[in-house]
Amino acid sequence: MRAWRDYPAEPRTQLASRYTVLKLIGEGSYGLIYLCEDAISGDFVAVKQARCSKGRFARQLLDRETHILKSLKHTQFPAYLNHFTEKLHSYLVMSYLSGDTLEDLIFEQGKTYNERQCLSVTIQLLELVVPLHQQGWVHLDLRIPNVLFQKNKLYLIDFGLARRIGEAPCPSSSAEDHKPPEEQSDLEDIGHFMLFMLYSSFTPDVNTAADGTASWQEELNLSLKIKHIIERLLAVTTPYASSAHALEEIRASHNV
Numbered sequence: 087m088r089a090w091r092d093y094p095a096e097p098r099t100q101l102a103s104r105y106t107v108l109k110l111i112g113e114g115s116y117g118l119i120y121l122c123e124d125a126i127s128g129d130f131v132a133v134k135q136a137r138c139s140k141g142r143f144a145r146q147l148l149d150r151e152t153h154i155l156k157s158l159k160h161t162q163f164p165a166y167l168n169h170f171t172e173k174l175h176s177y178l179v180m181s182y183l184s185g186d187t188l189e190d191l192i193f194e195q196g197k198t199y200n201e202r203q204c205l206s207v208t209i210q211l212l213e214l215v216v217p218l219h220q221q222g223w224v225h226l227d228l229r230i231p232n233v234l235f236q237k238n239k240l241y242l243i244d245f246g247l248a249r250r251i252g253e254a255p256c257p258s259s260s261a262e263d264h265k266p267p268e269e270q271s272d273l274e275d276i277g278h279f280m281l282f283m284l285y286s287s288f289t290p291d292v293n294t295a296a297d298g299t300a301s302w303q304e305e306l307n308l309s310l311k312i313k314h315i316i317e318r319l320l321a322v323t324t325p326y327a328s329s330a331h332a333l334e335e336i337r338a339s340h341n342v
């Protein structure tokens with residue numbers, strides 16, 4: 087029974103005789119994330135547990151994320167702290183980033199983004215993605231629940247699907263692990279990410295197709311400038327040569 091359902095650890099549970107669970111802070115498809123207190127350092131940490139119900143694949147994702155966080159060091163990515171297995175569960179311990187994900191801001195707090203604000207967040211996101219690409223990695227899961235704001239500074243989390251650029255697909259990869267490991271995959275995600283932000287200030291009017299068939303270009307009343315940027319990111323028109331190129335062009339258009 088326990089293998090089919092994931093029962094989150096109760097508050098005050100001790101993990102590895104060191105981490106005290108304070109609360110569950112995230113439930114992703116493959117992991118449960120707890121805010122814990124580390125008895126040794128006294129710090130708050132984020133502990134990710136691979137979901138047992140997702141079997142070997144969830145453990146592989148956690149192992150991959152562990153490996154990546156160990157090799158990637160950036161103040162705006164979670165820092166790797168520890169990895170352990172206890173009672174058949176695998177855990178990754180990383181620095182805790184307090185703050186709100188873009189998903190919380192839009193869907194729970196009702197925050198809206200206009201074009202200027204959307205471009206400014208996109209630039210901040212690309213400023214994290216460009217060094218990632220330059221170190222030879224692609225994130226492959228750049229979605230609004232994986233981008234977090236802490237005191238107006240942007241942080242990137244969830245490196246479980248990240249891969250080396252050009253790496254062959256892993257043999258046990260699932261349908262969710264299907265994006266080609268190339269910069270363009272992240273750029274396309276950023277295009278969708280921008281659309282989520284822009285739809286936050288969209289109110290359907292009488293001209294909105296009731297059957298949901300209208301494209302974003304028809305529904306959102308966007309300037310040509312941002313429309314072209316999104317179309318290039320989504321490769322609807324000529325794609326950017328690289329994320330560095332996208333950042334350069336978006337910065338230039340944001341400053342005019």
Ligand SMILES: Nc1ncnc2c1ncn2[C@@H]1O[C@H](COP(=O)(O)OP(=O)(O)OP(=O)(O)O)[C@@H](O)[C@H]1O
Pocket residue numbers: 111112113114115116117118119132164180181182183184187227231232243244245246
């Ligand atoms: N280091 C961290 N600091 C603070 N909160 C975190 C941290 N890591 C994860 N979270 C919280 O937990 C949520 C889920 O985390 P994460 O996306 O890494 O899990 P996942 O199982 O890979 O999820 P998904 O199904 O979205 O891929 C995040 O949206 C965030 O709210």
